[in-house]
Amino acid sequence: MYTKLLKHECKANLRYLIPLYIILFFTTITVIGLSYITFITDKLPFITNLFFFGYILSLILLSAFTIVLVIYRFYKNFMTGEGYLMFTLPASTHALILSKLTTAMLSIIVTFFLVFASIFLVGNTVSRSVHLDIPMQSFSLSNYVDHLGIGNIFYLIILVILAIALQTLFYYLCISIGQMITQNKLIGSLIAYIALSTILQVVALIAIVPIGILVKDPNNILSYIHILLPIMILGSIFITVIFYLGIHYILKKKLNLE
Amino acid sequence: MKPYNTDSSDIILTCDSVCKSFQNIHALSNVTLTLNRGKIIGLLGANGSGKSTLLKLINGLLVPDKGEIMIGGHTPGVETKKIVSYLPDATYLSSYMTAEQIIDFFADFYSDFDSKKAFEMLKLLNLKPEMKMKSMSKGMKEKLQLLLVMSRNAMLYCLDEPIGGVDPATRDYILSTIITNYSEDATVLISTHLITEIEMILDEAIFLNNGTVMLHESADSIRNDNHMTIDSYFREVFRCIPNY
Numbered sequence: 001m002y003t004k005l006l007k008h009e010c011k012a013n014l015r016y017l018i019p020l021y022i023i024l025f026f027t028t029i030t031v032i033g034l035s036y037i038t039f040i041t042d043k044l045p046f047i048t049n050l051f052f053f054g055y056i057l058s059l060i061l062l063s064a065f066t067i068v069l070v071i072y073r074f075y076k077n078f079m080t081g082e083g084y085l086m087f088t089l090p091a092s093t094h095a096l097i098l099s100k101l102t103t104a105m106l107s108i109i110v111t112f113f114l115v116f117a118s119i120f121l122v123g124n125t126v127s128r129s130v131h132l133d134i135p136m137q138s139f140s141l142s143n144y145v146d147h148l149g150i151g152n153i154f155y156l157i158i159l160v161i162l163a164i165a166l167q168t169l170f171y172y173l174c175i176s177i178g179q180m181i182t183q184n185k186l187i188g189s190l191i192a193y194i195a196l197s198t199i200l201q202v203v204a205l206i207a208i209v210p211i212g213i214l215v216k217d218p219n220n221i222l223s224y225i226h227i228l229l230p231i232m233i234l235g236s237i238f239i240t241v242i243f244y245l246g247i248h249y250i251l252k253k254k255l256n257l258e
Numbered sequence: 259m260k261p262y263n264t265d266s267s268d269i270i271l272t273c274d275s276v277c278k279s280f281q282n283i284h285a286l287s288n289v290t291l292t293l294n295r296g297k298i299i300g301l302l303g304a305n306g307s308g309k310s311t312l313l314k315l316i317n318g319l320l321v322p323d324k325g326e327i328m329i330g331g332h333t334p335g336v337e338t339k340k341i342v343s344y345l346p347d348a349t350y351l352s353s354y355m356t357a358e359q360i361i362d363f364f365a366d367f368y369s370d371f372d373s374k375k376a377f378e379m380l381k382l383l384n385l386k387p388e389m390k391m392k393s394m395s396k397g398m399k400e401k402l403q404l405l406l407v408m409s410r411n412a413m414l415y416c417l418d419e420p421i422g423g424v425d426p427a428t429r430d431y432i433l434s435t436i437i438t439n440y441s442e443d444a445t446v447l448i449s450t451h452l453i454t455e456i457e458m459i460l461d462e463a464i465f466l467n468n469g470t471v472m473l474h475e476s477a478d479s480i481r482n483d484n485h486m487t488i489d490s491y492f493r494e495v496f497r498c499i500p501n502y
Contacts, residue, residue, distance in 0.1 A: 001367070004366055004367060008363065008366075012352070015354070081346075081348040081349050081350045082350055082351070082352060083350075084319070084344075084346040084348055084350035085350040085351065087318070087319055088317050088318070088319070088339055088342075088344050089339065089367050090336050090337075090339040090340045090367065090368070091336065091339075091367070092336055182280070182281070252321075253321050254321075255319055255320065257314075257319060257348075258348070
């Protein structure tokens, strides 16, 4: 059932994302084309700058939209009338949550990959045409590998993936808590968001204390990264599991469809 | 109250002292029921009597505070969802999907779903497979949702207010669809407050008031013993209850 749910959820997400990815493709091509024209002929600088501004805006909007879509799909599919369909399918609550989470993470990762790929492509040409002096090393992956080491790069990738999962499950948990309140479920979700954010910040502050003791030279924090990254990964796994179990419990035992 | 049906081999659903409360409101109190296979059973009661709550408990959308529900020998979960077909009192389909996509969705998830029957019923309704949910009228959506539910070869059909809020012609269509499309060894549990419209198709009736089962008898017994229709007897029973 998990794969079936995943298939349908991906289809539902793609109908929103594919048009936006196509728009991103054309805005990227347009900005690169105009930048070359300006760079070579020194013409159309105003239009190029205007398109560049629009391009940056489109990157921000696409990124934000993907996050909003992830939240919207969970709410619409599980907390509104569609919940009557989803929660009466012969699928376990684990399958329902994991299919949503997997699709959400894939959507976010693909979006951000495309955004960064676009920035990388545009960065090479736009920096010269608008006279921005961006050091080319910032676009070089090998530069990061040399600085941080392949092991730490691997830890960072794991941490990024965990951060996406954690943040997604955080939104899901806020919505799940909010739906338990019969009146004003959205306000309940907002209150849950504020309360959980506050708790997380307190936990983070408490967690920093032993790290502060461990790091003897704060000016050279990169030398501790091989210790810090695994600690952060373990902490993220722990919080992710807590969030997941909370969502599972609420959806299985405390579902409150209108 | 003595359970109405006691032949264990034919039992599809049992509720044993089921209680459910919401914020100090007792939606269901000590509901004990036994439903046999192959019957059309009316779950009758006024608005707020606990009908929808009971159906949601049967379908695993709610968890009882006390008591137990068993369907085909299982508590509500993945196994019961394979054999129970549920029509909620809400539009539960995605507005952007077409009728064809929805039928494919059901066929994908339910092994007992009959796509051919669903498309035949769609044709009888003059609904085009490529028509989107958001283009359909309320009546069309109700019919589509019903045909999806009745296209499954389930052991228990739970229909929550299937004829509420639609015109008389649509009501007749819905009732005839229910009768002609369920398999004879399946049980249909229909919740409604529109008793007159539905009583002629009922084998049994359950009267529910303030979360309590007042009566569970065969439709013929109610009519013969009391010399009145089920609707009239329902009014009689509840007229005698203070604060009804």
